[in-house]
Amino acid sequence: MSRKPSDPFARKPIETLIREMEGGGRLHRVLGPVALTALGVGATIGTGIFVLTGEAAYNYAGPSLVLSFLLAGFGCGLAALCYSELASMVPVAGSAYTYAYATLGELVAWIIGWDLIIEYAIGSAAVAVGWSNYLVEMIQGQFGIHLNPSLLASPWDYDVKAGHFVWQKVGVVLSDQTVIQSVPWMNLPAALIVLAVTVILVVGIRESARFNASMVFINLGIILVVITIGAAYVRPRNWTPFLHREKGWTGVAEGAGRIFFAYIGFDSISTHAEEAKNPRRDLAIGILVSLLICTILYVAVSAILTGMVPYGQIDVKAPFSAVFRDRGMPVIAILVTVGILAGTTSSLLVGLLSQPRILLAMARDGLLPIRFFGAIHPKFLTPWKSTILIGGLVAVAAAFAPLNFLADLVSVGTLLAFVIVCASVLILRYKSPLTERPFKIPLLPLVAGLGIVVNGGLMCALGRDNWLRLLVWLALGLAIYFGYGRYHTRLNRKPEELS
Numbered sequence: 152m153s154r155k156p157s158d159p160f161a162r163k164p165i166e167t168l169i170r171e172m173e174g175g176g177r178l179h180r181v182l183g184p185v186a187l188t189a190l191g192v193g194a195t196i197g198t199g200i201f202v203l204t205g206e207a208a209y210n211y212a213g214p215s216l217v218l219s220f221l222l223a224g225f226g227c228g229l230a231a232l233c234y235s236e237l238a239s240m241v242p243v244a245g246s247a248y249t250y251a252y253a254t255l256g257e258l259v260a261w262i263i264g265w266d267l268i269i270e271y272a273i274g275s276a277a278v279a280v281g282w283s284n285y286l287v288e289m290i291q292g293q294f295g296i297h298l299n300p301s302l303l304a305s306p307w308d309y310d311v312k313a314g315h316f317v318w319q320k321v322g323v324v325l326s327d328q329t330v331i332q333s334v335p336w337m338n339l340p341a342a343l344i345v346l347a348v349t350v351i352l353v354v355g356i357r358e359s360a361r362f363n364a365s366m367v368f369i370n371l372g373i374i375l376v377v378i379t380i381g382a383a384y385v386r387p388r389n390w391t392p393f394l395h396r397e398k399g400w401t402g403v404a405e406g407a408g409r410i411f412f413a414y415i416g417f418d419s420i421s422t423h424a425e426e427a428k429n430p431r432r433d434l435a436i437g438i439l440v441s442l443l444i445c446t447i448l449y450v451a452v453s454a455i456l457t458g459m460v461p462y463g464q465i466d467v468k469a470p471f472s473a474v475f476r477d478r479g480m481p482v483i484a485i486l487v488t489v490g491i492l493a494g495t496t497s498s499l500l501v502g503l504l505s506q507p508r509i510l511l512a513m514a515r516d517g518l519l520p521i522r523f524f525g526a527i528h529p530k531f532l533t534p535w536k537s538t539i540l541i542g543g544l545v546a547v548a549a550a551f552a553p554l555n556f557l558a559d560l561v562s563v564g565t566l567l568a569f570v571i572v573c574a575s576v577l578i579l580r581y582k583s584p585l586t587e588r589p590f591k592i593p594l595l596p597l598v599a600g601l602g603i604v605v606n607g608g609l610m611c612a613l614g615r616d617n618w619l620r621l622l623v624w625l626a627l628g629l630a631i632y633f634g635y636g637r638y639h640t641r642l643n644r645k646p647e648e649l650s
Contacts (some may be wrong), residue, residue, distance in 0.1 A: 190504075209467050213396070215395065219407040264509055271503075305550065349542025386459070419501050420438050518639065563621050577600075
């Protein structure tokens, strides 16, 4: 039976969202404020704190990187306040997708849901590659164990400056000790860590949260060790000049746009609203506390790094490992690597945990096939089919895809989500003023307006190429919406059809 296409600008009433929370097929509410905060910290503190700090200081901001982190944190903080109000109002899975559906209409909701795939799925693949690189560096560099290079990299890469794909080459040692240059087969460790985390996620949210909390504890402990020991080697003269010699004040904004990838993750807390014990209270606590913790750590770590070594001498690939190794502290260098592995594992877990819940919300609204993306495991109470699908696709991407050119795309996609969330909270204040708001933003027009301006400005700082990639991705998503979602949405169906 053919269906009439829906109105792309139809909104889903807040009352409907709240009523649906009482229906069957819901997720398991087991997460308290500590677990939610740990999820936010785990998603945010990954490779960014140990890797992006060096790259951003060297190329863009110099010692003023602390201002870049504060600027990016300010933009995130404005968005976090908006997320907190909306999440307390509508504590269901879906995050920015759900908020957009209630305020800006179905088409914008689809766009933001499709856009969040960039943040979580593609971002997870990039994190898995980073995890693999550091594991290999530790095994080969610190322990002297040789691994087959053909299984440690993707077959091709992307030359950002030239703008085209290139075949990668690695040195392979033959049986007669001859070294030849060969195209690698795949990044096997990256694929394996994705599959291992996927298994944990299918088993249950409580087990996933416990594993994440342990990784966060290890990572935070190592970060505090690095800050404490590194502070003794800080030389204030290394902070002069404070601004990057070539970039000046422009470098502060550019640095904020580039290191924004390091802040991605705190918003994932809102995707777990349906699994929170007391979502109207705990979501706001988790979002705001995790962002505050991460911002403080980012500022402290960037100040320590640029104080230990002049920014022009920073080793971009492994800044902290190199600086401690150069000062005769190889044990601290190993600890840094362990911290990176723990942090990236946690980031990977939360990314793979969040993506299926976005797809679950979209499937419940009829925009994706409900039998697959809405399937909840009868024992584990997790969206197991979509978790396995996303895990498999991310594993393939991590093993074979050139992902270095996608880092900025992840940032621009997330910034777009933040802009829409800030706009959504403004619209809802006027469209649904009587709806209960357990957490209410003070000075709302100013906070949300600044959130739109600051995050929109950071999007512009990422350059034209990233906008073009985002538009191509959104065009693909629109083709799916107008070909399938618009004809299957629940807003367009009669009560007897829904039953």
